[in-house]
Structure formats: structure tokens, C-alpha cells
Amino acid sequence: MKLTDPENLLETGIEIEAKPSGKNIKKLSLLSGGERSLTSLAFLFSIFRSRPSPFYVMDEVEAALDDVNLQRFLQLVNEFRDEAQLIIVSHQKRTMETADCLYGVTMKPGGSSKVVSEKPENNQGPNALFEIADTQKVNSL
Template structure:
């Protein structure tokens, strides 16, 4: 190596020390030698460190700025996440309050309906017993309701073992128990007495007579006895060669009636 080459290399190393280490070359000579692993020489350690630097790849000069931006983004997302957690806690409180209110309303409604069902079942089935039972009384938000019905003279409780007419009467007992527990201005029923024989139809009409003072009952029926118990009848007729039209008949005092072919009650 000639003097010029040595001088150039020395100047290059000096600039490198000043730039990378921010100190003068004399300070590097006074610096203590770093500890080396056992059995390693300075040259081997240098080669190992250079290899690790090559494996790390090129240095990203914008890494610090990107890290700062990611920190700000992380802080923003953390605040948003905390807002979501707070909203979830508040929503959980609201759901809990609503569930408690639903449970109280359901408990009160069930008690009223169950009491009225037992009374109405006894009316429709003289001497019989009927009751409502919760399938899961400890969890009112998930429970179901089972109907137990035992007409007089029968040792059965399951609805599937009752006749068609008995099932219809049991269903009407439950339906009217709901009506009585939560009254409404009017009720609409569609051929609910179609499966009833004369005895059970008589009991049904007695129940209708009992409720007619509490609300307006609109019943779709083909039973003549049900029609006879009505205050006003509406029907649809179509003469041969004509078109269908609505006719009505209002039953007056003493059993008299007024007909209005135009469909308007007289």
C-alpha cells in the first residue's frame, strides 16, 4: 500500500468516525475495547456483526416518523375502543333493566291468566280441572307454558289425549283468560266453535254471553245457534246471474229484526 492510498483510507476512516460516532479519532483510541465472547477474536466478532447487519437489511430512514404516526393511530384506536367498551357497559345496564321489567310484567300477566284460566276452564268443563304450568319457573325469560286439562270423569291431562271438541274448548278457555287479563275493546274469532257438539256449543255461547258486556265480539261462524245469539249479522250473498253483495240484519228488542240489503245496519 503506497502513501497516497494510506492517506486516503485514513481520511475516509476519520470522516466515518466523525459522522457515525460524533467524536474525534483520538477519542476512539482511548475508548475501552468491548468485551468479546469467549474464544472470539476481534476480527471474527467484527465479521459476525457485519453479517448480522447485512441480514437486517437496509435501514429505513422514515422509521421514526412511521413509528410516531403508528403511536398516534394506536392512541386514537384505544380511545375509540374505550368508548365502545363504555357504550357496551351502558347498553348492558339498559338490557338488564328491560329484562327485569319484562320479567315483572310477565310474572304479573301469567298470574292473572293462570287464575282466569282455572276459573274459565271450570265454567266450560263443569267438575273439571285445568291449570297453566311454567316449564322453567326459575328463568322467566326462557320459560315455556304448558296447559294441563282434565275434564270431569277423565284421568288425562295432556291435550293430545283429548277429543277435538275438548281441545277447542281448552284453547278457548286459555284465549278468554288472556282476554280477561288484558282487556281489549273488541275481539275477532274465526270459526272457533266449528268442532263443538251441541253441549259444548251451549257452554261456548254462555261464555260469549258473559263477555259481550265487556267488549265487542266479532265472530265468523257457520253455526246457526251462534248466529241466533248475535246482535247483528253480516253475510255475503250472490243471486243467480248477479254479483255478490253484503247483507246485514240487526236483531232488535223482542227478537224483531230489520234487514238492509245495501249492507248498512238498519
């Protein structure tokens, strides 16, 4: 990590460089989507460790990760869940499988939205939420 203008600390930016496994050091802007996500997540989780919070909110942060790096992300999530609550917006089935509770939004007849919730241990994982929403057997919040 480097300051873009070290002489002007009030207006300087930050330039992040990373060295993905087996590659040379590159600027963040030159990395692939998955490499950028992984680098950003490493940076975020290092901040989370140095400045703990009671909860964290993340929005589709793992969308560009491959299976190996998704597993690494989920291991970090499991480490943090003992100390904090994590609210993660995701379309990844494997991420949803780690959840204590799933929330979703479904379309009711007439076009209005309905928020639904389900605890995965009561069913067969994240697909249960969608099956329940489809059959309208949902728990309203």
C-alpha cells in the same frame, strides 16, 4: 300449563294439560277436537278476563263443540258482550241467534261477492239473512 324448557326462557314453549270432566289429565294434543276447543276457549277467556279489551275477534272457535259446551260458550259470550264487542265468524245457527247484527257474503250473478247485513230482531233469526241474500233484498254496506 308447563314450560317446555324452563332453563331457556327466551326460547321455551308452553305445554298445556287439561282434565276434561270425568277423565284423567292429558296433554292438549291427546284430547278430542271438542275437548281441545273447550280447553283453548277456557284459556282465551281467562286471558280476556285478566287483560280486558274493547273487542275480540274469534273465527269458528265453537265449530267442534257439542250442544252442552256450545251453550256454555254462548253464556260466556253473553257475559262479555256487556263490556266488549265480539266479532265471531260462525256457521253455527245457535251462535248466530245471539248476534245483534249478522254479516254475510253472497255471490252475485257474474261471480262477484256482495257483503250483506241484517239485524236478527227485524226478521226470524239467522235464516233471515240467507233468505234475504237469496232474494237479493239486501242492505249493502
